[in-house]
């Protein structure tokens with residue numbers, strides 16, 4: 001007998017000069033990147049937060065505190081692997097992930113399949129279980145002014 005649980009993740013990082021833009025483990029060409037302690041991959045962080053939320057395991061900051069120098073500049077895919085290990089330890093199985101990144105620029109449409117593939121491989125699931133979408137903030141608010149990029153994710157997991 002299994003139960004299905006869902007989890008919600010949200011994250012937001014500022015766009016800054018002199019950093020690469022990494023989203024879903026893919027480096028997207030652009031003038032600015034996201035600021036943060038790790039590679040600041042906001043999309044992957046939202047997925048991690050959703051996975052942790054589904055099993056009530058806290059949040060990414062609790063698992064990987066930014067006071068720990070081991071996580072400075074680390075690929076967020078490494079963090080995602082750590083989260084998946086925590087999920088597996090609970091005997092849980094990922095059913096699907098759906099994530100939306102909210103970004104004024106650069107255009108992301110052509111990169112979305114590669115991001116979904118990278119996340120699926122990292123999580124050890126089929127590509128069809130991972131959906132990555134992008135939404136324009138239509139020039140509204142802090143996201144529309146290009147001050148940052150946000151992402152929200154929802155996951156479904158089966159637990160024994």
Ligand code: MG
Nearest residue numbers: 011012042045
């Ligand atoms: Mg983050």
